[in-house]
Amino acid sequence: MIHVADRIQTDMDRTGSIACVGLDPRPDLLPPSLRHQMLERHGDTNEGVAAAFVEFNRRIIDAIAGRCAAVKPQAACYEAYGAPGWDALAETVRIAQEAGLVVVVDAKRGDMGSTSAHYRQAFFGGAPGLGEGPAPAPMRADWLTVNPYLGWDNVGEFLDPAPGRHGVFVLAKTSNASSGEVQDRLCLDDDHADRRETVADAVARLIRGWGADRLGDAGLSDVGAVVGATYPDEARRLRLLMPDTLFLVPGYGAQGATAADAVAGRRSDGRGVLVSSSRGVIGAWQRAADPEDWGAAARQALDIMNDDLAAARA
């Protein structure tokens, strides 16, 4: 078994890319021809939307495989269409993995104890069946995003007893404008009475502890952190608190962060950041000469993103 953090590092080295392509389809991000085709075939149903999402993603995945470090489907986009949407998410994970891509499912789950175990089963498999054996796994993601608000009771349930079998990215500092309402709140530092730290800093220290004994050969843990590109100063500070943690970095491009912002949290060896972009890549057909070839438009946008990130890391 290859540790999931080593797997990402290997893919980064092989492709020269630290990009993670967000597979976040929405009806208004689908090229008109695909939308009309599925509308004719399925009517205006959730099954039609789901079929369109899978076809859209399949062409994107074909075009970008080998040129990025991972893909990241956003569960909410699929969940909005109920059970057919869930099937489309699972099918997307399967298609991406068959194309050799690491899959981060962005679902930001968080509950307690046995309930979190059920979420783990939803994304990594292993739910009990009606008989003696386990039920068929709905999907087998490589990584999953999780929420820290409930503490170790939650995060711990998502880990596999074997470090590196799969991984989690725990929200530390998210990229949205109101993330500071809770995450920037100033707290007393338990270890140093005279110091103040933000909630995000405190969560970062938890993340480091949770992942400390779970490093792969590349020196990175299967307990990663979400650190938004829109707050580069925080990213640099959080790196000091989490030296061995892989950062999943949203916010590049459509949310306004630059490549320099996105790689601000990298380690001194240049490693440790996985930068995600969704609309900028999968929506590139909207700015292309031929909107029907949305895969080629995505590949071209990804190549530009890769160059942009490479220049910022140099």
Next chain:
Amino acid sequence: MIHVADRIQTDMDRTGSIACVGLDPRPDLLPPSLRHQMLERHGDTNEGVAAAFVEFNRRIIDAIAGRCAAVKPQAACYEAYGAPGWDALAETVRIAQEAGLVVVVDAKRGDMGSTSAHYRQAFFGGAPGLGEGPAPAPMRADWLTVNPYLGWDNVGEFLDPAPGRHGVFVLAKTSNASSGEVQDRLCLDDDHADRRETVADAVARLIRGWGADRLGDAGLSDVGAVVGATYPDEARRLRLLMPDTLFLVPGYGAQGATAADAVAGRRSDGRGVLVSSSRGVIGAWQRAADPEDWGAAARQALDIMNDDLAAARA
């Protein structure tokens, strides 16, 4: 339109119950006869588990309708079985609502902006379709649990422009043992330099603000809070910070909290707490003379819970 908080209050007054029955089925909580029947009919498939969950819930719902204030399916239990599980969740919501019950979907979702809007669509409907109109709603829950870690960007997206059309319960202080790792951390109080408050207190003040202009006739907002029964002192303090907030209170029974603990956060008029129990009610058949009548066992356990809570409130 009746404001969702008034709807719960009316149901509490009518039934004399402040109980919320958790519909959290798991294969080992299914009576053996049901399990074997579905195994024969569907094999050891996710469809079989989903069919068993619906049949299990249907009998519970038939037995408890009119005797509790709400039901609360836990999304994780269903999600562990993929798309068939999601259909079972949606069907459970439908069956409960047809039986006249208020439905709280416990999914603890939390993301940012447009992504949270997709989660809202998953549980309340309104996702865009392939054509001009909206796609069919996967379900139409009455309430949903949400996570505060991303702030208003997240919570705000879950609210309907019309106050009271549906509601959210925002996690403030959860009932699990490790909830304090983040939630009990001591912060500086923005408004009073000399005071300290916990993260949960700070979140409570946010919740109060978010829900302030959204009260129903009963004086309760459609922005509620999750406050665990296992921390009664915190519940009393949080009530002072959130006078107009409906508390969803997990942790009674199986998690060890007493009825007195569970109602510790009630208002001075005795209102404002909805106490949930899952295993204690739906798993009551395991202690019953006739395990085949799991509905009757659940009803009996619920009656005992209602008496217990009524005595504690008196």
